[in-house]
Amino acid sequence: MGVVTKEQLSGMGYEDFIKIFGNVIEHCALCSAAVWAKRPFNDLKQLHSAICTFIDDLPKIGREGILRLHPDLAGRIAEMGKLTSESSKEQLSAGLNEITNKEKSILQSLNDRYKSKFGFPFVICARENKKQAILSGIKARVENDKDVELATGIAEVKKIAFYRLLDIIEHCEEEARL
């Protein structure tokens, strides 16, 4: 259950809105600041849908930029303890804290290959994927072409956003299914 009720969501002022929802898309407060124009939101699906539409309407380099704002999985930023609280929780839920040194080295080298091929990092919804699925996912996805990976990465960003909204907004069982 989230901390914001639907009544609070639909009547919320901008300052609270951006404070609470500013990181639903990692490091990209613009997504929330933009969809403020589409208020009021009556439930999390309406808000999620507005954010997804905004992302889809961005110029292509904007969607690439959204991927670039994401941290590497089990990467240097995680090691330095500098992840956002949301990312930290998500990487933990995937078991990336229990990654062996060998697995970490494989993941980092695949991610380096991925980034140098596509110009953005590998993004996957860590809430839906455990360590092994992430490792096999990046191994397969690094072979795709750039347009496929841009679309796949953005679809993962939208899933991550949905789970982040689920953590914030009060919801019923029906809404809790993607």
Add this chain to the structure above:
Amino acid sequence: MGVVTKEQLSGMGYEDFIKIFGNVIEHCALCSAAVWAKRPFNDLKQLHSAICTFIDDLPKIGREGILRLHPDLAGRIAEMGKLTSESSKEQLSAGLNEITNKEKSILQSLNDRYKSKFGFPFVICARENKKQAILSGIKARVENDKDVELATGIAEVKKIAFYRLLDIIEHCEEEARL
């Protein structure tokens, strides 16, 4: 003189790029993350131009969102000392630290009227406007219609970005003119 030479700019990796240029547009790292796709940049005008084009290509609610991510002039965030270092310096250069209580109350009440009319705050390039020009500017601009103010606010955002880039990148006299 800036701290980044043109050679450093054109050869810069993404991690340094986003750390150094992430707040050229206030609280909107996406602008810099997106234009990374347009590298290399040989000078500040090329980088500024790429950022401006990206902003122009955003959906309208994205340009509104960019304005919303800006703090109020001499507003509550400034009072709490929570401005970004860039905004703090800019508001200082406009003399907003020497604003009288009466002027502050006029500015805040005009800004409240402005925000409630347009759904985004009054944005002006504080490096080019002193206190009196800001006060007369908001008094005149609050009477405009929303499309005019969206365009005017975004033009000011681009000027602010130019000055922020001038602070960062080494430049010649020629480039220092907008």
